[in-house]
Amino acid sequence: MMNLTQITNGEIDEIISVIRHNYGYDFGDYARASFHRRVVRCMDQAGIQSFFDLRYALTNDQTFFSWFLQNLTVNVTEMFRDPVFYKSLRTTVIPILASYPTIKIWHAGCATGEEVFSMAILLHEAGLLERTRLYGTDLNPANLERARQGIVPMQHMKDYTANYLQSGGQSDFSTYYTARYDHAIFHKELRRNIVFSQHNLVTDQVFNEFQLVCCRNVLIYFNRRLQNQVCRLLTDSLAPLGYLAIGMKESLMFTDVRQQFDVVDAVCRIYRRKT
Amino acid sequence: MASFDIIAIGGSAGSIPIVSELLEALPGTFQYAVIIVLHRLKNVYSEMNRVLATPHKGTYIREPDDKDLIQPNSVYLAPQNYHLLIEADRSFSLDYSELVNYSRPSIDVTFESVAGVYGSRALAVLLSGANDDGAAGMEAILASGGQGIVQDPATAAYSAMPRAAAERNPKALVLPPDGIIKFLSTNT
Numbered sequence: 172m173m174n175l176t177q178i179t180n181g182e183i184d185e186i187i188s189v190i191r192h193n194y195g196y197d198f199g200d201y202a203r204a205s206f207h208r209r210v211v212r213c214m215d216q217a218g219i220q221s222f223f224d225l226r227y228a229l230t231n232d233q234t235f236f237s238w239f240l241q242n243l244t245v246n247v248t249e250m251f252r253d254p255v256f257y258k259s260l261r262t263t264v265i266p267i268l269a270s271y272p273t274i275k276i277w278h279a280g281c282a283t284g285e286e287v288f289s290m291a292i293l294l295h296e297a298g299l300l301e302r303t304r305l306y307g308t309d310l311n312p313a314n315l316e317r318a319r320q321g322i323v324p325m326q327h328m329k330d331y332t333a334n335y336l337q338s339g340g341q342s343d344f345s346t347y348y349t350a351r352y353d354h355a356i357f358h359k360e361l362r363r364n365i366v367f368s369q370h371n372l373v374t375d376q377v378f379n380e381f382q383l384v385c386c387r388n389v390l391i392y393f394n395r396r397l398q399n400q401v402c403r404l405l406t407d408s409l410a411p412l413g414y415l416a417i418g419m420k421e422s423l424m425f426t427d428v429r430q431q432f433d434v435v436d437a438v439c440r441i442y443r444r445k446t
Numbered sequence: 447m448a449s450f451d452i453i454a455i456g457g458s459a460g461s462i463p464i465v466s467e468l469l470e471a472l473p474g475t476f477q478y479a480v481i482i483v484l485h486r487l488k489n490v491y492s493e494m495n496r497v498l499a500t501p502h503k504g505t506y507i508r509e510p511d512d513k514d515l516i517q518p519n520s521v522y523l524a525p526q527n528y529h530l531l532i533e534a535d536r537s538f539s540l541d542y543s544e545l546v547n548y549s550r551p552s553i554d555v556t557f558e559s560v561a562g563v564y565g566s567r568a569l570a571v572l573l574s575g576a577n578d579d580g581a582a583g584m585e586a587i588l589a590s591g592g593q594g595i596v597q598d599p600a601t602a603a604y605s606a607m608p609r610a611a612a613e614r615n616p617k618a619l620v621l622p623p624d625g626i627i628k629f630l631s632t633n634t
Binding site: 180203204208209245252255392395398418420421424425 | 510511512513534540543544559562
């Protein structure tokens with residue numbers, strides 16, 4: 172790895188300002204430590220040696236910016252990450268969702284969609300998928316393009332199968348996808364009620380009302396101020412008594428909305444809006 | 447006045463007994479924070495923080511949440527399946543990005559982050575392991591004025607990791623486990 176000191180904090184500020192000014196994306200309140208790492212990593216991958224070269228490329232080369240944006244944001248995701256979380260959803264949340272005639276679920280910051288596919292499988296197994304609409308949103312258009320194809324690299328399927336079983340899955344996981352060369356394609360019937368669209372948690376607004384909002388391992392990339400702002404957006408997107416799920420090491424502790432929730436599962440960080 | 451504000455310990459295969467020994471040897475109270483980064487399995491239930499705890503001293507090992515402030519007299523364990531970074535205000539920041547050196551948490555990532563925030567107030571300790579994670583991070587710690595200790599590869603169950611770090615960083619001290627304990631008791 173490269174030494175992080177090759178680009179200073181002040182230079183990072185300037186990069187953020189160039190991106191904001193030219194392209195409208197605002198990274199000013201992203202968590203600085205990981206953002207700094209991402210910028211250095213992008214420079215490393217692109218063979219850009221100095222801050223000046225980076226600023227020049229960002230200012231003058233739209234194609235470079237598209238690539239930069241795709242690699243700047245973290246797009247890592249897994250199916251059934253934290254199986255214990257999905258187990259808790261199966262036992263505590265899904266039975267309550269079953270009482271609604273139609274169910275709307277939002278995956279905020281869904282990257283390439285693996286968590287949305289996981290949720291679709293849970294709903295299918297509970298017999299609820301038909302009357303559920305799942306919204307997967309992300310900042311990054313390239314992620315959404317991948318997500319819409321329903322394709323997952325085959326190399327991960329062994330891990331995902333283990334996660335699925337640990338989450339309480341009873342079926343043969345391989346019945347949900349077709350293996351093709353080095354990829355698995357999830358069946359269309361699972362994906363029929365999923366809508367993938369672009370949404371920026373920093374700058375966009377509430378767009379619907381949901382019974383469940385999942386925003387797991389997204390808040391970690393924001394500083395406290397932005398976490399607070401985004402948590403307000405997530406809360407405002409929930410129907411009364413709707414559920415909010417965040418990452419297992421994320422916290423509502425430092426946010427204004429913490430009083431508005433009851434804790435459903437303290438370990439898995441599942442909350443329910445009080446009113 | 448303690449010499450360090452933070453002691454970052456990295457370990458992989460074969461390191462857990464040594465980590466336990468180091469924690470056992472900690473004084474009753476201390477003015478620095480200890481951060482432990484171990485290569486661990488992901489997506490399995492883990493009680494590693496309890497395995498490492500030394501109850502008779504009341505040392506309580508916590509897996510930090512994102513944004514938790516780093517406190518002195520505390521021992522932290524990097525959570526499974528995240529990289530552990532430090533912000534300039536000395537709070538934790540978690541990151542779920544690509545594996546580094548086939549690992550998440552990666553020792554390099556945490557050491558480099560510690561180096562950037564703590565500079566000469568940082569001590570890094572790298573233990574037994576089977577890949578070369580930690581060597582670049584150790585370099586960053588030393589370059590920022592901190593100190594580095596590598597477990598003597600001859601005493602390590604898996605010598606590849608300490609050997610890689612020692613070869614890359616001639617300025618790091620190479621010590622057997624009891625030497626590391628002695629260093630900690632006289633220099634912190």
